Amino acid sequence: MEEMRKDITTDEQQEYTINIGPQHPSTHGVMRLVVSLNGETVKNVEPHLGYIHRGIEKISESLTYPQIIHLTDRMDYLSAHINNEAVCLAVEKALEIDVPDRVKVIRTLMAELTRIQSHELFWASYGMDLGGQTCYFYGLRDREMVLDIFEETTGGRMIVSYNCPGGVMHDLHPNFRKRVKEFLKHFRKVLPEYDDILTNNVIFRQRTKGIGQLTLKDAVSYGVTGPSGRASGFSCDVRKHEPYSAYDRVKFNEILFSEGDAYHRYLARMEEMRESMNIIDQLIDNIPEGPYAVKMKPVIKLPEGEYYQRVETPRGELGVFIISDGNKTPYRVHFRTPNFANLSVLNHLVKGFKIADLISIFGSLDFVIPDIDR
Amino acid sequence: MDKIQLGEFIKSLDSDLEIKEGKQFTEVTVMPSKLHSLASQLKEKEETLFDFLDCITGVDYGHDLGVIYHLRSTKYEHMVVLKTRTADRDFPEFDSVSDIWEAADLYEREAFDLLGIRFTDHPDLRRLFLDDSWGFPLRKDYVDNNIITW
Amino acid sequence: MAIKGMKYEEFGDNESLELLRQSGTNVLLTTIDDVINWGRKNSLWPLTFATSCCGIEMMQTGAPKHDFARFGMEVYRASPRQADVIVVAGTIVKKMAPVLKRLYDQMSEPKYVVAMGACTITGGPFALHSYSVVKGVEQIIPVDVYVPGCPPRPQALLYGMLQLQRLIETQTIESRKKRNVSHSY
Numbered sequence: 001m002e003e004m005r006k007d008i009t010t011d012e013q014q015e016y017t018i019n020i021g022p023q024h025p026s027t028h029g030v031m032r033l034v035v036s037l038n039g040e041t042v043k044n045v046e047p048h049l050g051y052i053h054r055g056i057e058k059i060s061e062s063l064t065y066p067q068i069i070h071l072t073d074r075m076d077y078l079s080a081h082i083n084n085e086a087v088c089l090a091v092e093k094a095l096e097i098d099v100p101d102r103v104k105v106i107r108t109l110m111a112e113l114t115r116i117q118s119h120e121l122f123w124a125s126y127g128m129d130l131g132g133q134t135c136y137f138y139g140l141r142d143r144e145m146v147l148d149i150f151e152e153t154t155g156g157r158m159i160v161s162y163n164c165p166g167g168v169m170h171d172l173h174p175n176f177r178k179r180v181k182e183f184l185k186h187f188r189k190v191l192p193e194y195d196d197i198l199t200n201n202v203i204f205r206q207r208t209k210g211i212g213q214l215t216l217k218d219a220v221s222y223g224v225t226g227p228s229g230r231a232s233g234f235s236c237d238v239r240k241h242e243p244y245s246a247y248d249r250v251k252f253n254e255i256l257f258s259e260g261d262a263y264h265r266y267l268a269r270m271e272e273m274r275e276s277m278n279i280i281d282q283l284i285d286n287i288p289e290g291p292y293a294v295k296m297k298p299v300i301k302l303p304e305g306e307y308y309q310r311v312e313t314p315r316g317e318l319g320v321f322i323i324s325d326g327n328k329t330p331y332r333v334h335f336r337t338p339n340f341a342n343l344s345v346l347n348h349l350v351k352g353f354k355i356a357d358l359i360s361i362f363g364s365l366d367f368v369i370p371d372i373d374r
Numbered sequence: 375m376d377k378i379q380l381g382e383f384i385k386s387l388d389s390d391l392e393i394k395e396g397k398q399f400t401e402v403t404v405m406p407s408k409l410h411s412l413a414s415q416l417k418e419k420e421e422t423l424f425d426f427l428d429c430i431t432g433v434d435y436g437h438d439l440g441v442i443y444h445l446r447s448t449k450y451e452h453m454v455v456l457k458t459r460t461a462d463r464d465f466p467e468f469d470s471v472s473d474i475w476e477a478a479d480l481y482e483r484e485a486f487d488l489l490g491i492r493f494t495d496h497p498d499l500r501r502l503f504l505d506d507s508w509g510f511p512l513r514k515d516y517v518d519n520n521i522i523t524w
Numbered sequence: 525m526a527i528k529g530m531k532y533e534e535f536g537d538n539e540s541l542e543l544l545r546q547s548g549t550n551v552l553l554t555t556i557d558d559v560i561n562w563g564r565k566n567s568l569w570p571l572t573f574a575t576s577c578c579g580i581e582m583m584q585t586g587a588p589k590h591d592f593a594r595f596g597m598e599v600y601r602a603s604p605r606q607a608d609v610i611v612v613a614g615t616i617v618k619k620m621a622p623v624l625k626r627l628y629d630q631m632s633e634p635k636y637v638v639a640m641g642a643c644t645i646t647g648g649p650f651a652l653h654s655y656s657v658v659k660g661v662e663q664i665i666p667v668d669v670y671v672p673g674c675p676p677r678p679q680a681l682l683y684g685m686l687q688l689q690r691l692i693e694t695q696t697i698e699s700r701k702k703r704n705v706s707h708s709y
Contacts, residue, residue: 022623025572025602029579030620050503051620052575057488058511059653062523070649077577093398121580140587147584158580159675220425220448223477234448241451305397306455308444310428321431321444336429336444344480370576373503504656505619511655518655 014039022051028125029369033358040354045347053373060333065091065300066164068333073159075335076371078118079313081110084163086320089244090309091165094302094324101246102290103167105283108246110150110162112276113180116187117146118314119269122366126266127198129363130207135197142190145183152179165300167293180284184277191273199270208263212349212361215260222348223341226316227268228365232260238312250282262364269314269366301328315339315366339371380452383422387415399444401455409458410469416445416454417474423447424454427475432485434513435459439466439491470496488512564608564634565689566596571607573627575614578641581675582613590678595685604630609688611681612665615643615650616658628665636692638684639667642674649674 020033030051036044056075060068065087072083085107092099120143127135147157153173154162162169198204214224219234229236237254239247255271257264302324310319316338323332342365350358381393381400391412392403404412416424428444440459446452460466470493472478480502482493487502490510501508509516574582586592586600601607604627616624628637639661642648647659661667668691671684 022620023571023573023604023627025600030575030614050617051623052615052617053503053619053656054615054617054650055511055654055656056650058655059650062653074577074649077580136583137588140584141589144584144587144589157584157675157677159577218476221476223427223475236448306442308398319429319444321429321442323433332431332433334429334431340480340484341477344477348476503619516655521655522652522659 015043028363028367031367031369031372035355035358037355042350042353042355042358045350045358047343047346049373051373052370054370056374057333057335060330062329064328065302065330068330069164070161072335073161074370075374076313076315076318076337076339076368077158078121078368079114079315079318080158080160081107081114081162082311082313083318084161085111085245086309086311086318088163088165089311090307090320090322091300091302093309094305094307094322095165095300097166097294097296099167099294100290100292101288102292103294104246105287106168106172106292107163108250109180109280109283109287111245112279113146113149115276115314116273117143119273120146122269122314123194123198126363126366127204129359130204132197132204138190138194138197142187145179145186149176149179149183152176164293166296167291169293171292172287177284177287180280184280188277191270194270199267205263207356207360208266208364209261211262211353211357212364213259213261214345214349216258218345218348219260222345224316224345225341226312226314226338226366227255227272228265228342229316230255231257231264231268233258236317238310238317242310244309244311246283250279252279262360265364265366272314299328301326302330313338315368315371316342335374337371337374339367339369340374343367343372376452380422380454384416384454387419388412396455399453399455401457403457403459406458406460406468409456410471410474413443413456413471414474416456422452422454423449425449425475427471427477427481428453430478430481430485432489432491432512434489436514437461437463439463439489441468441485441491443471465492466490467492467494469494472496561693565692568597568608568636568685568688568692569599569601569606570597571604571610571627571631572600572602573610573612575616575620576643578613578643578675581678582611582640582681585678585681590682592682592685595682595689597685604628605632607631608634609636609638611638611640612644612661613640615648616661616664618656618658621658621664624661625664636668636688637661637665638669638671638688640671640681640684641676642672645670645672 015036015038017034017036020035022030022032032048034046034048035042056071059071069084069087072087073080075083120139124136124139150160151157153176154160214232216233219229219232225236233256235254235256240254252275255268257268304324304326307322308319310317318338319336321334322330325331349361377395377400381395384402385391385393388408394401416422424445424447426446426448428446431442433440433442438459438461440457443456445454445456458468470482472482482496483499483502485491486499487504488510489512493499610628639645644661647657650657651659669684669688671681673680
């Protein structure tokens with residue numbers, strides 16, 4: 001018996017590689033993770049990208065500036081308004097146009113509603129990834145109210161293309177104010193339920209507290225922005241540091257924690273939802289009257305030069321870099337997307353944890369894969 | 375520091391640099407051979423402290439290939455644009471800055487994938503989105519018969 | 525509640541069903557066909573496959589407001605071997621095309637394909653000037669139902685799934701055999 005079992009030792013290192021393939025319920029898109037394991041402990045994670053690489057930057061070199069806005073919608077589809085706003089602000093900065101006050105307030109209101117619905121979807125899918133199917137139903141039920149508000153004004157639920165250089169496409173629907181107030185009243189009542197299900201849940205806390213800690217120095221060096229970076233203490237909110245649209249006239253707090261684990265990344269998003277509701281409260285009753293767009297030339301040509309504009313999306317800082325040579329199509333467009341930068345920290349965070357923790361860390365960083373591949 | 379003081383300070387680091395006041399930021403053009411030393415000086419010096427790399431963009435200028443770095447300081451909140459270019463289209467090569475800013479790892483892989491620009495001392499320079507047999511799509515002389523235009 | 529544009533009485537009928545009954549096929553076979561088709565169409569289980577924006581609208585269709593499950597699509601299966609229908613939601617890119625083909629091959633007969641969204645029908649907003657988008661998913665796998673829109677509303681996707689159910693209802697054992705042959709390419 002002893003001779004037969006000689007070659008099976010318990011302290012031999014057994015490393016093997018598994019593939020969490022492109023089609024998987026919890027990768028939030030198509031990304032392939034090649035995971036090297038030692039038993040159940042993760043040693044290395046290597047993401048393979050390109051399964052949704054549509055070549056948006058190359059396509060943009062053949063399109064006019066209003067046409068590029070329709071493509072940015074589909075890059076990070078959960079922050080469609082904000083992506084559109086980024087390109088519009090870059091074009092307006094280049095042409096040195098000042099948009100009316102009404103436009104600024106409308107853009108800010110839509111951006112904050114977008115932030116709320118994106119964090120709701122994060123809550124729904126994070127709970128579902130960790131096994132709690134109830135979160136999917138609760139989160140998506142409340143998200144429908146925001147999508148109805150969008151659809152009444154813009155015509156589209158998720159893909160909106162409402163902003164255009166110089167203003168917005170058409171004026172707000174007369175019911176907008178009433179619907180937003182109804183939504184806020186309903187959501188404030190429902191948000192403690194969300195806390196009951198996940199935040200105060202002992203299983204959730206054990207699966208997320210102390211998991212995947214990101215220090216402040218690493219967050220700055222790897223370029224992690226958004227709630228994931230703010231949970232580690234990195235103060236990077238573009239709305240505070242470089243205000244655009246109507247953010248200079250509202251008061252809100254920047255949510256910062258110092259622990260940097262998955263639980264605090266989740267908590268940062270829940271608190272951000274409350275701050276967004278406060279911002280909407282301050283603006284919804286005083287939307288200034290006035291025109292909803294500035295008259296622009298039919299063909300928009302930017303003067304020669306380079307323009308860089310930053311905005312704050314629900315996932316981090318989006319930068320739009322346009323190099324123009326004076327024609328109606330740009331020479332080069334580059335999108336600095338937040339998810340692309342956040343991805344670089346994944347390998348650093350999961351070393352030493354188990355596979356189930358890999359799913360938890362991956363969900364807490366809140367990726368949207370088409371934003372990485374563009 | 376504002377744009378003009380920043381430009382003067384950077385000029386004092388190395389007199390070969392070309393400093394230009396752009397509409398938004400100070401633009402610094404540097405030779406490829408001095409890129410790495412200037413970048414690490416910009417990060418370490420007390421007066422500038424550029425510790426956040428916003429993005430790395432590869433550009434095809436027609437005859438040259440270039441790379442543009444947007445750098446920002448989290449303490450002083452100023453930004454600077456670092457540019458470099460080379461006329462070698464067959465084997466363009468720059469120094470990698472991934473030992474200075476860890477975020478540069480994926481950005482440089484993307485520049486290699488879409489434009490063919492190589493970076494020396496990069497820990498793992500492989501193609502990111504496309505496979506090895508594809509050309510370099512973002513170059514201006516890229517030809518593909520499958521692309522449909524109007 | 526009637527689907528807009530189609531009367532409730534007309535929904536249960538189908539011209540080919542009527543023709544079949546009139547042409548006098550074997551009574552025993554038609555009854556078996558009816559029972560089998562009834563079972564199949566009322567419990568189509570989709571595969572979790574979503575590449576981009578249309579995937580979120582598919583998730584919203586499963587959410588409480590426009591519930592998918594009342595039509596029989598109760599659970600989403602993660603493994604292709606256990607799924608009946610694949611709803612291709614999102615752009616398909618040249619790198620992803622062999623993966624999709626492998627998933628389709630792994631599904632067992634009878635299997636159906638619903639092409640959701642403009643990107644899967646012709647390439648969508650990315651068809652022009654793009655170097656890596658597959659212009660329409662029918663270049664890779666055979667499609668049964670096309671649902672246009674960018675992204676299609678949940679009601680549009682539900683209409684598409686109900687059309688798929690009508691399609692299943694009209695199939696007989698002979699036409700299923702023919703269908704398998706016609707899909708070899």
